[in-house]
Amino acid sequence: MAVGRGVLEAAGVFRGGRLARAREWWEQEHVFGYGLILPAFVLIGCLVVYPFGMAIYFSLSDYWVGSPGKFVGFGNFKEILGNEVFRQTVQNSFVFTGIALTAKIVLGVWLAMLLARNLRGKRLIRGAVLLPWVIPTALSTLGWWWMFDSLYSVVNWTGIRLGVITPPGPNWLGMSSYAMAAVIIVNIWRGLPFFAITVLAGLVSIPREYYEAAEVDGASSARRFLHVTLPLLKPVLAVVILFSTIFTFNEFNIVYVLTRGGPINTTHLFATLAYQTGLQGGNLGQGAAISLFMLPMLGMVVFFQLRYIRRE
Amino acid sequence: MITGVRSRAARMRSTTFAYANLLPFIFFALFPFYFMLITSFKSNAELYSLKSVPLWIQKGVIVDHYRYLFFRTEFLIWIKNSLIISVAATSISLVISILAGYSIARLRFPGVSSFGTAVFITYLVPPTLLFLPLSQVVVWLGIADSIWALIVTYPTFLVPFSTWLLMGYFRTIPREIEECALVDGATRMQTLFRIVLPMAIPGIVCVVLFSFTLTWNEFIYALTFVSQSSQKTAIVGVTADLIRGDIYYWGSLMAGAVLASVPVVAGYVIFLDYYVSGLTAGAVKG
Numbered sequence: 001m002a003v004g005r006g007v008l009e010a011a012g013v014f015r016g017g018r019l020a021r022a023r024e025w026w027e028q029e030h031v032f033g034y035g036l037i038l039p040a041f042v043l044i045g046c047l048v049v050y051p052f053g054m055a056i057y058f059s060l061s062d063y064w065v066g067s068p069g070k071f072v073g074f075g076n077f078k079e080i081l082g083n084e085v086f087r088q089t090v091q092n093s094f095v096f097t098g099i100a101l102t103a104k105i106v107l108g109v110w111l112a113m114l115l116a117r118n119l120r121g122k123r124l125i126r127g128a129v130l131l132p133w134v135i136p137t138a139l140s141t142l143g144w145w146w147m148f149d150s151l152y153s154v155v156n157w158t159g160i161r162l163g164v165i166t167p168p169g170p171n172w173l174g175m176s177s178y179a180m181a182a183v184i185i186v187n188i189w190r191g192l193p194f195f196a197i198t199v200l201a202g203l204v205s206i207p208r209e210y211y212e213a214a215e216v217d218g219a220s221s222a223r224r225f226l227h228v229t230l231p232l233l234k235p236v237l238a239v240v241i242l243f244s245t246i247f248t249f250n251e252f253n254i255v256y257v258l259t260r261g262g263p264i265n266t267t268h269l270f271a272t273l274a275y276q277t278g279l280q281g282g283n284l285g286q287g288a289a290i291s292l293f294m295l296p297m298l299g300m301v302v303f304f305q306l307r308y309i310r311r312e
Numbered sequence: 313m314i315t316g317v318r319s320r321a322a323r324m325r326s327t328t329f330a331y332a333n334l335l336p337f338i339f340f341a342l343f344p345f346y347f348m349l350i351t352s353f354k355s356n357a358e359l360y361s362l363k364s365v366p367l368w369i370q371k372g373v374i375v376d377h378y379r380y381l382f383f384r385t386e387f388l389i390w391i392k393n394s395l396i397i398s399v400a401a402t403s404i405s406l407v408i409s410i411l412a413g414y415s416i417a418r419l420r421f422p423g424v425s426s427f428g429t430a431v432f433i434t435y436l437v438p439p440t441l442l443f444l445p446l447s448q449v450v451v452w453l454g455i456a457d458s459i460w461a462l463i464v465t466y467p468t469f470l471v472p473f474s475t476w477l478l479m480g481y482f483r484t485i486p487r488e489i490e491e492c493a494l495v496d497g498a499t500r501m502q503t504l505f506r507i508v509l510p511m512a513i514p515g516i517v518c519v520v521l522f523s524f525t526l527t528w529n530e531f532i533y534a535l536t537f538v539s540q541s542s543q544k545t546a547i548v549g550v551t552a553d554l555i556r557g558d559i560y561y562w563g564s565l566m567a568g569a570v571l572a573s574v575p576v577v578a579g580y581v582i583f584l585d586y587y588v589s590g591l592t593a594g595a596v597k598g
Binding site: 023026027029030032033034036037039040041043044047048050051052054055058107110111114115117119123125126127128129130131132134135136137138139140142143144146147149151152154157158189192193197246247250252253256257270271274275278279284287288291292294295298301302 | 327330331333334337338340341342344345347348351359360362366367407408409411412414415416419420421422424427430431433434436437438439440441442443444445446447448449464465467468471472475499500525528529531532535536547548550551562565566568569572573576577580581584587588
């Protein structure tokens with residue numbers, strides 16, 4: 001690379017002038033490097049870091065839409081922690097994330113193992129299974145909303161005909177435990193493809209010889225799974241689980257479209273409560289404080305993720 | 313010989329087992345779309361009759377819901393808005409991320425690795441954490457309640473993602489090729505655009521596909537920053553504005569949901585393999 005610069009310097013000597021000197025300056029590796037990174041740096045600085053700082057400032061002030069408030073310290077946080085709805089939301093978030101994530105891990109690994117088989121129509125099957133991930137979540141959730149309709153629910157209709165549900169069937173979105181179940185089902189439906197396809201990529205990268213060796217040693221398929229597949233899948237699983245924790249914990253679309261947090265706040269998550277308080281209620285200070293409660297969770301995930309990358 | 317026959321039978325059995333197990337997954341994945349599709353073609357009389365079978369269309373295919381969508385709502389305007397926003401935000405982010413991704417992946421200068429880490433952390437910051445302050449930022453910038461609010465804010469989640477993905481692709485290109493070009497007197501910019509970029513085309517296709525899908529599907533910013541109907545995106549328009557006072561809206565609602573999904577589904581069907589590779593690259597390389 002030094003040679004390249006030398007050639008350009010030589011060319012610059014011939015042409016001379018300010019333009020050539022500017023070009024020579026620009027061709028230096030560090031100048032060029034900083035120059036290329038500048039647009040991304042400005043964007044992230046102005047529209048991610050600065051708003052993030054604002055969120056922290058909001059949370060420490062009594063800022064309402066249209067009226068810049070004054071500093072109130074931890075007043076918002078204290079108020080939130082004493083709030084029944086907020087405590088309900090914390091509980092909802094952990095129930096929601098815990099159940100949905102566990103189901104996605106188990107089903108995702110199972111589905112990935114099925115997809116890894118060399119079956120006829122493999123590509124078509126993968127395409128079909130991945131589809132829920134591609135369609136706009138808000139729109140597919142509208143479809144689920146209709147499927148859980150209080151009067152015309154196709155889920156209840158089919159369940160009653162199959163004899164699984166006693167008529168008239170549950171009012172899915174009107175009863176708290178059923179509403180939570182509905183929100184979790186849609187989240188699993190939407191998040192499973194990501195798990196399955198990513199785990200599949202991990203499965204495909206495991207050398208076949210390992211399985212052959214295990215088979216020769218007389219290991220049963222269950223043991224092969226426990227002692228060959230799972231340990232080798234661990235790095236991929238770790239990454240997918242961390243990613244999915246963030247996305248599941250921050251779910252907004254499904255809850256907003258399906259239940260709006262109801263009935264009686266039993267399906268509110270941090271994001272939907274922050275939206276309701278901060279924008280619909282106009283109390284930006286408290287809304288920001290609610291959304292910042294997601295931060296410790298996020299911080300933990302980032303920490304593990306970075307440690308993992310360093311080890312790589 | 314006998315073992316050979318047995319193993320073939322065993323293989324047959326295990327293949328059948330695999331198909332039988334895949335079936336519920338495929339049904340689970342596809343049924344909601346099937347149901348949305350048939351709902352959009354049913355007459356209201358059939359939709360709201362408790363005696364009819366909901367699983368298929370009994371009383372003939374009706375296109376009234378689609379006609380309603382085109383002629384009596386602002387659906388086409390929402391689609392146009394979504395297209396403009398997606399194309400603009402994707403292009404802006406692509407340029408910014410190509411530059412940043414190349415710089416981080418290839419050039420050596422002080423602080424480059426902390427830039428890489430910063431991009432990764434930004435990639436993990438969810439939009440749900442930033443939508444409240446950003447809703448004020450777009451007001452101050454004077455672009456609130458217009459498609460510009462979305463064109464300006466969407467790159468905040470597209471750039472970290474795209475940069476991260478492109479860094480992976482740039483790293484796979486042999487360094488020698490670039491060095492040859494520099495020795496031959498090409499400027500660094502020329503090297504990037506004439507030598508490196510053509511070799512990273514699969515990565516760029518991937519980034520464009522994902523960026524387009526992410527912007528088209530984005531919901532929380534589009535819901536929060538825009539409230540006048542003529543500036544809404546297709547997703548928010550369908551979700552928020554098609555629901556009328558009465559309850560008989562399911563047909564047109566499902567018609568809107570089906571049509572507004574068409575652009576991403578079309579891209580998905582054509583470029584399936586890119587989607588699969590991009591999805592795994594984003595997470596596995598991360």
